[in-house]
Amino acid sequence: MGSSFVIRRLFQIIPLFLAVMVLIFLLVHLIPGDPVSTLLGDRATPDIVARANRELGLDRPLVVQFGLFVWGLLHGNLGESINLKVPVLQLVTERLPVTLFLTVYAALIGVLLAVPLAVLAAVRRNTWVDVVIRGVFQVGLSLPVFYLGLQLLTLLGARMGLFPIGGYGVTFGEHLSHLFLPALTLGLNLAAVLVRTLRSSVIEVLTAEYVEFARAKGLRSSVILSRHVLRNALISTVTLLGLNVGALIGGAVITETVFAIPGVGRLMVDAIFSRDYPVVQGLTLVFALLVSLVFLATDLLHARLDPRVEAV
Amino acid sequence: MITTLDAPRARPRATRRRLPKPTLVLGLLLLALLLAAAAFPRLFTPFSPTDFDYTAILKGPTGKHPFGTDNFGRDVLSRVVHGTRIDLQIALLTTLFPFVFGTLLGAVTAFRGGVLDAVVGRLADLVVVFPFLVLVIAIVAVLGPGLTNMYIAVSAVGWVSYWRLTRGEVRTQKGAEYAQAAQVLGYSPSRVLLRHLLPNAVTPAIVYLMTDMSLGILLGASLGYLGLGAQPPTPEWGVMVADGKNFMVTAWWISTFPGMALTLAGLTFSLLGDGLADALRPRS
Amino acid sequence: MTAASHPGHVTAPVTGADGPLLQVQDLNVHLPTPRGELHAVRGVSFDLRPGEVLGLVGESGSGKSVTLRALLRLHPRGTRLSGRVTYAGQDLLTLPDARLRGVRGGQISMIFQEPMSALNPVLTVGEQIRENLREHTRLRGRDAMDRAAELLDLTGIPSPRARLQDYPHQFSGGMRQRAMIAIALASEPKLLLADEPTTALDVTIQDQILRLLLKLRDELGMSVVLVTHDLGVVAQTCDRVAVMYGGRLMETAPVTPLFTHPLHAYTSGLLRSLPDGGSGAHRQPLQPIPGSPPDLRALPAGCAFSPRCTFVTDACRVAEPPLVPVAPGHASACIHHDRLPPLQGQA
Amino acid sequence: MTAVPSPIPPRGPATPPTPDAAPLLSVRGLTKTFPVRQGLLDRWRGQPRAAVQALTDVQLDVRRGETLGIVGESGCGKSTLARTLVRLMPADRGSVTYAGTDVLALQGPALRRYHRQVQMIFQDPYSSLNPRMTVGQVLREALTVHRLRPPHEIPARVTELLNLVGLPPEAAGRLPHEFSGGQRQRVGIARALALEPECLIADELVSALDVSVQAQVVNLLLELQTRLQLTVLFVAHDLRLVQHLSHRVAVMYLGRVVEIADTETLFSAPSHPYTQGLLAAAPGLDPTRRRAQPAIVGELPSPLRVPSGCAFRTRCPHAFARCETERPELRARTDGQQVACHLDTPPLPEETRTARP
Amino acid sequence: VTRGGQLTYGRYADSLFLDPVLNDANLDIWILTNLYDTLLQPTDDGKSVRPGLASTYVVSGDGKSMRLVLRSGIRFADGSPITSADVKWSLDRARNPDNGAWNGLLESIQSVAASGNVVTLTLKHPDPTLPSALATFNSAIMPQKLFAAAPGANDAAKAKAFAEKPVGSGPFVLSEWKRGSYMVLKRNPYYWKKGEDGKALPYLDTLRFEIIPDDNTRILKLQAGEIQGAEFIPLSRVAELKASPKLNMMLFPSTKVNDIIMNNRPKLKDGTANPLSDVRVRQALNYAVNRDALIALVTFGTGKPMKSYMSSATPLFDASQKGYTYDPAKAKALLAAAGYRNGIDVTSMATSGSADDQALLTALQQMWGAVGVRLKIEQLDAATKTARYRANDFQMRTGAWTDDIADPSEITGYYAVSGATEAAHTGFRSDAIEKLFDQSQQETSRVKRAGLYRQIQTLYTNAAPTVYLFETPYPVALTKNVKGFIQIPLGYNIFERTSIEK
Numbered sequence A: 001m002g003s004s005f006v007i008r009r010l011f012q013i014i015p016l017f018l019a020v021m022v023l024i025f026l027l028v029h030l031i032p033g034d035p036v037s038t039l040l041g042d043r044a045t046p047d048i049v050a051r052a053n054r055e056l057g058l059d060r061p062l063v064v065q066f067g068l069f070v071w072g073l074l075h076g077n078l079g080e081s082i083n084l085k086v087p088v089l090q091l092v093t094e095r096l097p098v099t100l101f102l103t104v105y106a107a108l109i110g111v112l113l114a115v116p117l118a119v120l121a122a123v124r125r126n127t128w129v130d131v132v133i134r135g136v137f138q139v140g141l142s143l144p145v146f147y148l149g150l151q152l153l154t155l156l157g158a159r160m161g162l163f164p165i166g167g168y169g170v171t172f173g174e175h176l177s178h179l180f181l182p183a184l185t186l187g188l189n190l191a192a193v194l195v196r197t198l199r200s201s202v203i204e205v206l207t208a209e210y211v212e213f214a215r216a217k218g219l220r221s222s223v224i225l226s227r228h229v230l231r232n233a234l235i236s237t238v239t240l241l242g243l244n245v246g247a248l249i250g251g252a253v254i255t256e257t258v259f260a261i262p263g264v265g266r267l268m269v270d271a272i273f274s275r276d277y278p279v280v281q282g283l284t285l286v287f288a289l290l291v292s293l294v295f296l297a298t299d300l301l302h303a304r305l306d307p308r309v310e311a312v
Numbered sequence B: 001m002i003t004t005l006d007a008p009r010a011r012p013r014a015t016r017r018r019l020p021k022p023t024l025v026l027g028l029l030l031l032a033l034l035l036a037a038a039a040f041p042r043l044f045t046p047f048s049p050t051d052f053d054y055t056a057i058l059k060g061p062t063g064k065h066p067f068g069t070d071n072f073g074r075d076v077l078s079r080v081v082h083g084t085r086i087d088l089q090i091a092l093l094t095t096l097f098p099f100v101f102g103t104l105l106g107a108v109t110a111f112r113g114g115v116l117d118a119v120v121g122r123l124a125d126l127v128v129v130f131p132f133l134v135l136v137i138a139i140v141a142v143l144g145p146g147l148t149n150m151y152i153a154v155s156a157v158g159w160v161s162y163w164r165l166t167r168g169e170v171r172t173q174k175g176a177e178y179a180q181a182a183q184v185l186g187y188s189p190s191r192v193l194l195r196h197l198l199p200n201a202v203t204p205a206i207v208y209l210m211t212d213m214s215l216g217i218l219l220g221a222s223l224g225y226l227g228l229g230a231q232p233p234t235p236e237w238g239v240m241v242a243d244g245k246n247f248m249v250t251a252w253w254i255s256t257f258p259g260m261a262l263t264l265a266g267l268t269f270s271l272l273g274d275g276l277a278d279a280l281r282p283r284s
Numbered sequence C: 001m002t003a004a005s006h007p008g009h010v011t012a013p014v015t016g017a018d019g020p021l022l023q024v025q026d027l028n029v030h031l032p033t034p035r036g037e038l039h040a041v042r043g044v045s046f047d048l049r050p051g052e053v054l055g056l057v058g059e060s061g062s063g064k065s066v067t068l069r070a071l072l073r074l075h076p077r078g079t080r081l082s083g084r085v086t087y088a089g090q091d092l093l094t095l096p097d098a099r100l101r102g103v104r105g106g107q108i109s110m111i112f113q114e115p116m117s118a119l120n121p122v123l124t125v126g127e128q129i130r131e132n133l134r135e136h137t138r139l140r141g142r143d144a145m146d147r148a149a150e151l152l153d154l155t156g157i158p159s160p161r162a163r164l165q166d167y168p169h170q171f172s173g174g175m176r177q178r179a180m181i182a183i184a185l186a187s188e189p190k191l192l193l194a195d196e197p198t199t200a201l202d203v204t205i206q207d208q209i210l211r212l213l214l215k216l217r218d219e220l221g222m223s224v225v226l227v228t229h230d231l232g233v234v235a236q237t238c239d240r241v242a243v244m245y246g247g248r249l250m251e252t253a254p255v256t257p258l259f260t261h262p263l264h265a266y267t268s269g270l271l272r273s274l275p276d277g278g279s280g281a282h283r284q285p286l287q288p289i290p291g292s293p294p295d296l297r298a299l300p301a302g303c304a305f306s307p308r309c310t311f312v313t314d315a316c317r318v319a320e321p322p323l324v325p326v327a328p329g330h331a332s333a334c335i336h337h338d339r340l341p342p343l344q345g346q347a
Numbered sequence D: 001m002t003a004v005p006s007p008i009p010p011r012g013p014a015t016p017p018t019p020d021a022a023p024l025l026s027v028r029g030l031t032k033t034f035p036v037r038q039g040l041l042d043r044w045r046g047q048p049r050a051a052v053q054a055l056t057d058v059q060l061d062v063r064r065g066e067t068l069g070i071v072g073e074s075g076c077g078k079s080t081l082a083r084t085l086v087r088l089m090p091a092d093r094g095s096v097t098y099a100g101t102d103v104l105a106l107q108g109p110a111l112r113r114y115h116r117q118v119q120m121i122f123q124d125p126y127s128s129l130n131p132r133m134t135v136g137q138v139l140r141e142a143l144t145v146h147r148l149r150p151p152h153e154i155p156a157r158v159t160e161l162l163n164l165v166g167l168p169p170e171a172a173g174r175l176p177h178e179f180s181g182g183q184r185q186r187v188g189i190a191r192a193l194a195l196e197p198e199c200l201i202a203d204e205l206v207s208a209l210d211v212s213v214q215a216q217v218v219n220l221l222l223e224l225q226t227r228l229q230l231t232v233l234f235v236a237h238d239l240r241l242v243q244h245l246s247h248r249v250a251v252m253y254l255g256r257v258v259e260i261a262d263t264e265t266l267f268s269a270p271s272h273p274y275t276q277g278l279l280a281a282a283p284g285l286d287p288t289r290r291r292a293q294p295a296i297v298g299e300l301p302s303p304l305r306v307p308s309g310c311a312f313r314t315r316c317p318h319a320f321a322r323c324e325t326e327r328p329e330l331r332a333r334t335d336g337q338q339v340a341c342h343l344d345t346p347p348l349p350e351e352t353r354t355a356r357p
Numbered sequence E: 001v002t003r004g005g006q007l008t009y010g011r012y013a014d015s016l017f018l019d020p021v022l023n024d025a026n027l028d029i030w031i032l033t034n035l036y037d038t039l040l041q042p043t044d045d046g047k048s049v050r051p052g053l054a055s056t057y058v059v060s061g062d063g064k065s066m067r068l069v070l071r072s073g074i075r076f077a078d079g080s081p082i083t084s085a086d087v088k089w090s091l092d093r094a095r096n097p098d099n100g101a102w103n104g105l106l107e108s109i110q111s112v113a114a115s116g117n118v119v120t121l122t123l124k125h126p127d128p129t130l131p132s133a134l135a136t137f138n139s140a141i142m143p144q145k146l147f148a149a150a151p152g153a154n155d156a157a158k159a160k161a162f163a164e165k166p167v168g169s170g171p172f173v174l175s176e177w178k179r180g181s182y183m184v185l186k187r188n189p190y191y192w193k194k195g196e197d198g199k200a201l202p203y204l205d206t207l208r209f210e211i212i213p214d215d216n217t218r219i220l221k222l223q224a225g226e227i228q229g230a231e232f233i234p235l236s237r238v239a240e241l242k243a244s245p246k247l248n249m250m251l252f253p254s255t256k257v258n259d260i261i262m263n264n265r266p267k268l269k270d271g272t273a274n275p276l277s278d279v280r281v282r283q284a285l286n287y288a289v290n291r292d293a294l295i296a297l298v299t300f301g302t303g304k305p306m307k308s309y310m311s312s313a314t315p316l317f318d319a320s321q322k323g324y325t326y327d328p329a330k331a332k333a334l335l336a337a338a339g340y341r342n343g344i345d346v347t348s349m350a351t352s353g354s355a356d357d358q359a360l361l362t363a364l365q366q367m368w369g370a371v372g373v374r375l376k377i378e379q380l381d382a383a384t385k386t387a388r389y390r391a392n393d394f395q396m397r398t399g400a401w402t403d404d405i406a407d408p409s410e411i412t413g414y415y416a417v418s419g420a421t422e423a424a425h426t427g428f429r430s431d432a433i434e435k436l437f438d439q440s441q442q443e444t445s446r447v448k449r450a451g452l453y454r455q456i457q458t459l460y461t462n463a464a465p466t467v468y469l470f471e472t473p474y475p476v477a478l479t480k481n482v483k484g485f486i487q488i489p490l491g492y493n494i495f496e497r498t499s500i501e502k
């Protein structure tokens, strides 16, 4: 695989980014309402609004604003939040790690839950074990994130006092314990998606001829499961994870609200609602970059796991 | 005239009239229940879903109100039952356009390939790198909240999955010999595509459609939580769950029953999806 | 029960050992299917001498693979097996799992039709060979490495040490089949079960692989059960042949008599339906067996071949004829075996 | 002969077509490559880097009324050739002329007319029929789309077609999965015949069928060809079948035609070392005659990296320096045989067949 | 009282900009006085003022100047003394018409003179609201030197930098701020005010604000003891938390009024005729509201009916005001009289995602439906709603108001007087009210002002430019051991006397 592969892929991201940029710029500026009105509240007089607009450069033609946005971008400047009056880059560096932590944590929990259970369900397919596993995850798939989150929070957090309620904490250990419930919430949702697909892919692997060949070689079941089945099942897991990362980050928007986590998801929603253009634009680009990188990482990981991918 | 060399051997009739799978049967039964609730809500409950009853605010489940009442004294059962219509509508309308458009586009781009395929592919990339919910929120913010705009927003994003599924399937099926035969028989591309390829390539999309329907309801709920979904006093399950969350401690029934309805609908669609996957698979 | 446990043998050409290596008696396999059990293998009996290559032929769905897999109990969950499979004095059908594992891949190895799907795509060929060595030998580390290279070399793969690091997809079809054979040979088995090992290959490669099998048989003295539906392969490779139809053995015979004097209507029909392969274009009608291969769910009463048989009489439809010895080393389940016309151009 | 009653009265050998007639179908310099793409998710797919050389400068003629057999190892481009001839695939280079018209340039109605004349029948009995259409629908569609019969005559024609391929009329109401493999191939043939073509291209028509059924379909093809004066391109890898059916045979290796000759010549005096090896490698039915040595050694090269010069040189026992640098062209030998080999008469491999008891 | 300790207080959203002059939002305003001190301070009931950094203030006889004397020994949180120059600079900055949205409160000041510890304000005209204005956040006294030392080319840039780590003279000083997550305030050791024990306030060592947007989560954290106080308890949970033995559920009186703001113009923005331009229709809508039921449904019994456009906690609220009673018959009659026998269709904008707006409008739909008014709810996100409102492009909207200054002039200027914002964008205009208001703005006699305001309130109620709904308190829940916290009617959270008892 090599660096050329990575470089080529990175180059492909550039036109995508241009498009994302134009789209998001148009989108946010099409939204009725403006940041100043929102900021200043009902009572601000037209003078005050006009002055604020002038100060923020929002009275200029859209094309000029777009040009300035791109110009800033080229200089590594994502602009400054109208609302919070801090550079967007600062917001991103402060909050992105939180969301990343949450997303990775959730993905981990989701995979750790889904993989063994999906394998179990596949091995015991059409028995009650299978039915129970699939049933439970079906429920998980049908419940809104915020509902699931609040229920977990009430039960495991408040009633049983097992986990802190919300927040992010300061140390790594605190992150782990604070983010456990939100990560579990997201992870359960993800696991529900994973189990469905993974189960059938494990069944497929289990009936593959190389598994039969492995049995014919006299290998014990544990070896067959861990070496032959799981490794292949992981390939589809990785692909699926990659494809779901957008949804995972999307789900973080609501989870972050419920669990009072200062991540980019909540920031994004707030920014949309308050028409904080620079924040929306900056964050969207960061999101897009992130998702693209995740796709790239998925591909690379896939290529590592599956030697066929790199063929030719 | 060549005489018949061997008598065609029809498979035993049982093969054809095979009973549908239990999953499909259960799914259809549940769907029937949901449709009945949507069509004739009054059969299930005498109360209006929107009328207030100041004398019965936040009352727990009783014989009169089996699911209790909410903070306006509205009967939760009748709100859940009347919500069926809205939620089935959400399930349908959040997925209908993406399904039809995405599937057709997928079929056409896979069949045609070339520039069209590449352009649509880039477009799909664009949609995919945006976090789904964020994009939907942004679009709803542009258009204003409410179900109709939610449908528009979801459609703008949702077609990609169908496009991808159908495109992949058509690309596979395109190689199948029956499809090549249709081309060699001199059929027009549209006939080959619509009459031969699409019916054989649409199954994964239909199966996904079922999952997507429950995802649609969930999305409605999430947008409801953010205030962008169904508007009051419309009884919509997701919004009911969201509204009820403030009463989760004091009046659990307000959010629990709509939550169960959501799960039931999700289960229905997923059973139907599994069942349809079986039923639609041509036997060979 | 049939009398098939004592059909005679061609003298095994290589080893002089007497007594069968493997003895299969009245093997029955009931497979679970969504539409109820399927009786896929019905009372199959045969035995196998050391160093012998037995061909198991028959059309698609006749039960060849199921028979072969049943020998090692490689059947789907819910399958019912009955009968006896005696190997080295033990019944493989009742052997405890742990001991069976030692036989599987150790004493008796198996190879499959599709090398691409039988090799795990995500493990290197070397890993897949060493896996077998770890299970059945005491070789570890370097030694295992060396042995693996040796095995690849034995199957005729050039620069074997380097190829150990390759993944199956980096091999060509013929090399994959060789690699699978190398894996199967890792434990120096006494018996190789080969399920259509060359069907997916080109004739020139098929030629090489079959030749390789015969060479290994000669060098290592192992026996081979070769499942195939290609009569040419049988003619070129096997010492003895068992013909299956509808889950039963129809005829067992040394290879030459089978091709010259088939003693079952089905075998005869099969050979007759093939183009005779003279020197030029013939463009004359062939002589097909009418009808289509049987559906195991709807077998006729009596002989399974009776609906397609040109020699059928009422007697054929009464009961399934047993496989009985009809000539030295030659057994047939055809009650009209003595009334079959000779094959054209032979005899 | 046997006592097996044959439904088709045996005939004498079919008269070979007149060799001097202008070819019905003529292929010149046909070349086709498949770029191999790399990558995982479609959207990130990169630029083509390598290409499968499926057909290289293929050159052959098919005469009216004859059966031309095409043999060769798997992946040598037989199917690609067949598909290119019926315009299922565009060619990179070269020309295909059918009765004087340039096939590769046909468009719209002209292409439809061509398809009425040249039909293809397919290998896979399971995938060559639309699983959702009954046999009747399949045949009716062919008849209606091309307006071959007025609507009221269509049912009768469907029955007639079914009859032609030996299926009963009630087969029209069944779905493909209700038929056996051999019957499906008959349906496939009926579908092709619905257009009343002059030329049939049969790609591995019977390869997927059981031996006992193969002969049924082969007989049907023979019968139809004689009755309807069809020209047939018979693609197969079973040498015995090809030998039985074809007037002439073309041998392909890695995308190239290496030898064409009439069947008699090719099977009795193969000229190209590959043809020789191929014939030798085919397992004969006589257990008493076994060869001790492999017919050809070495693996088939990857079509992505076709050897320079003569593609067969890596496995050829007679290869010499020129084979590596210069590609041998297909040249006519005196007896109407065309061979692509630098050696005029490569020695036949020595007779290594050994008799066994 | 117990001294020391840390109080963690759950807020629903984070502050935005901690500059007293340039800020815009309640999120800032309501905690600013913990960081910045003012010359005067509002009393706990929010109805009058008391000395702050200035120990005394005297208004001249003609009402055209004010003299304030600074306390001695007062210091900023960094230990530097507060001088009258700081005061002059701060007030000049606060009243600069180019600065922020609040400079109008100090509009009457002609000039500020500082000498020694005396500050003299010269006024353009007598201004009865000035003491209140000097007790308002935007007149906070800031350290001129530190501000000038902040990086930045102009006032705006410096303000931005300064507000990241502000230093004032309030009871606390900002020590750490992680935006959107938490804010830590430390005790200001130089604070001048003394506590019950005679030692300097505040009692707490640390005050920590945690940002917890979700109501339920905030409550769960409080119940789990992870935080000691939580603001904006949903009113639906008040009864439940009141019953909790571990918590003090506080309902602090507020100046918050909840109403429906109507467009009184004859035509709507899209050109259609607007029935709400008829005073009878507007009155009918007021009569058709069952406020008691609303209070039960929407505020869960915590609110009280509005009797005037201003809250009963606003100074000079006229206790004799009756507002509107619930009288559907009269409402129908008025509608009929206005010619709308078949009822009318109206649309109200609501803030999407606001459970209160939803509950309120759902209830109003029912009540108005009973008299033939068909209400359509149009949910818009806050930004769109504000933009539409500001452009007068609406028919009705949910409205809420909280006073920022302890004086009725602010709300009156916004609601009743057709200034720059056209009487809360209603388009309502009453010459009588305009005249009375002008008078009241120069009237220094509290009694006379009260009389003027009584007339204004009566006139306003009769003209009914808005639909009166209810007043709601500030619901704050604290653990039982938290003492001395107060949220005054203006919304300020006052932690200076808060302590955590053992």
Ligand SMILES: Nc1ncnc2c1ncn2[C@@H]1O[C@H](COP(=O)(O)OP(=O)(O)OP(=O)(O)O)[C@@H](O)[C@H]1O
Residues within 6 Å of the ligand: C031, C032, C033, C038, C040, C058, C059, C060, C061, C062, C063, C064, C065, C066, C067, C076, C229, C296
């Ligand atoms: N796992 C299974 N479950 C159910 N039925 C099976 C299973 N495996 C095989 N069968 C059925 O058992 C019968 C015998 O199958 P088997 O695979 O032994 O045939 P075969 O002779 O090997 O044919 P082929 O030449 O096609 O490989 C067939 O009817 C097949 O459909």
Ligand SMILES: Nc1ncnc2c1ncn2[C@@H]1O[C@H](COP(=O)(O)OP(=O)(O)OP(=O)(O)O)[C@@H](O)[C@H]1O
Residues within 6 Å of the ligand: D034, D052, D053, D054, D072, D073, D074, D075, D076, D077, D078, D079, D080, D081, D237, D303
């Ligand atoms: N659509 C395609 N895309 C890429 N490569 C292809 C495609 N079709 C065929 N090929 C490649 O072209 C080469 C020739 O293939 P083709 O199918 O013509 O061979 P064949 O002679 O018909 O083989 P077989 O006997 O296995 O049917 C092969 O290497 C094949 O992998």
Ligand SMILES: [Mg+2]
Residues within 6 Å of the ligand: C064, C065, C066, C195
């Ligand atoms: Mg088999």
Ligand SMILES: [Mg+2]
Residues within 6 Å of the ligand: D078, D079, D080, D203, D204
């Ligand atoms: Mg082919």
